[in-house]
Amino acid sequence: MAFTDASLTALRVFREVAERGTLTAAATALGYTQSAVSRQIASLERAAGTPLLERRHDGVRLTPAGRVVVRRAAIVVDQVDTTARELAGLPEDHSxxxxxxxxxxxxxxxxxxxxxxxxxxxxxxxxxxxxxxxxxxxxxxxxxxxxxxxxxxxxxxxxxxxxxxxxxxxxxERSLRVAVPTTHPLARNEFIEIADLRGQRWIAGPGHEGVMGVWPGVDERPQIAHTARDWLAKLHLVAAGCGITTVPASFSSATPPGVRILPVRGGPAEQxxxxxxxxxxxxxxxxxxxxxxxxxxxxxxxxxx
Missing domain, CATH: 3.40.190.10 (Periplasmic binding protein-like II)
Structure with missing residues (x-):
């Protein structure tokens, strides 16, 4: 079987797997069963004559051949979609x-x-x-x-x-800051000492690790009072006095009433x-x-x- 026999469906499925990182996530996004996704990938690997994915416990990773295929698949799929638009009488949109x-x-x-x-x-x-x-x-x-x-x-x-x-x-490139309620004792000064962050109630992101919420330099097991992914929800929880959270410095221009954004002094710089x-x-x-x-x-x- 030559790679020229690879189907457009298989290329679309492979592109989705490459983006989603797992067969399960790709199947969900496409509305397929996982076994159907696996069959499409297997057919594409037969056509290529080499593995395109490395199966791992945390998902899949593209092999060198897989990286070549996904680059070409993106071009082919986009060109086919553009052709379909033209045939339907819709203008090709380069913008x-x-x-x-x-x-x-x-x-x-x-x-x-x-x-x-x-x-x-x-x-x-x-x-x-x-x-x-x-x-x-x-x-x-x-x-x-x-x-x-x-x-x-x-x-x-x-x-x-x-x-x-x-x-x-x-x-x-900016330093991180901490959002506190305007009624909080920490809001009285123009900065927060890092030692004053101990014992605070935090509003964190899901999973906490790698998601902004708790100040990275806090040297204790943090007390997570609330967990939210949405930034507006986090800031309104701060305004309501439910806790404090770490934010980018740029949030100073996007905070709701009742929130003060302050720099932290002491400890390593958090850029x-x-x-x-x-x-x-x-x-x-x-x-x-x-x-x-x-x-x-x-x-x-x-x-x-």
Whole structure:
């Protein structure tokens, strides 16, 4: 069986598996059974004559051959979809950009940038979705996102070890801060001593690890009073006096009444970078305009602490 015999369905399924990271997640997204997904992958591997996926306990990882196939699959699937649009009488749209972003970017950076882009380039359409860093990186590799906002912490390692390396452009680097109720004793000063964070009630993200919520430098087992993924929910819980939470410095311009955002003094600096990431390839003009808008929005809020 030659690879030229590979079906379009198998390529779509493989692309979805590459993005989702597990056969189960891909099956759920596609509305297939897991066995149907497995059959499509098996047929594609037979056509390729080599394994395309490495099965692991935590999901799947692309083999070198799999990375080649997913790059080509993205091109083939997009071209077929474009052809279908043309045959249906719909114009080919070169002005639609698929943007991925990490959770907190949706509270300040993404809305500002999209509003600015809409006023200067109304013909550009941006479709966005939130995701974790691993999910966004997989989507970039699979070609289902054109560009993504990624957050990183020291020592600022690359988001994955695949080749070619993703292009990463730093939009901003800022210190973390803590959001406290305006009625909280910690809100009386212009900063918080790190020792004063001991014994506080925290509002954390699900799983806590890798999700902003508890101050990274707290040297005790934190007391988690509430868990929420949504940033607006976290900040309103803070405003209600239910606890405190760690936030990016940029949230100073996006907080509801009853919340104060303060820097922390003492302990190691807790810096975070925001990167604009993409697979290295020629930069389409609409993507360049979106990148400019994101950069300008980051600079607009990137005032000294």
């Amino acid at each position: 639609t950009i698929r943007l991925g972003w990490f959770a907190s970017a949706g509270a300040w950076l993404v809305p500002r940038a999209l509003a600015a882009l809409r006023s200067t380039h109304p013909a550009i359409t941006v479709i966005t979705r939130e995701g974790s860093t691993p999910a966004l990186v997989r989507a970039l590799r699979a070609g289902t996102l054109d560009v993504a906002l990624l957050a990183s912490a020291p020592p600022f390692r690359p988001p994955d070890a695949e080749t070619p390396a993703l292009e990463l452009h730093i939009l901003t 975070r970078r925001i990167h604009l990431a993409r697979v290295p390839r020629p930069l389409p003009e609409p993507v360049a305009r979106l990148a400019d808008a994101l950069r300008a929005a980051a600079i607009e809020t990137d005032t000294p602490a």
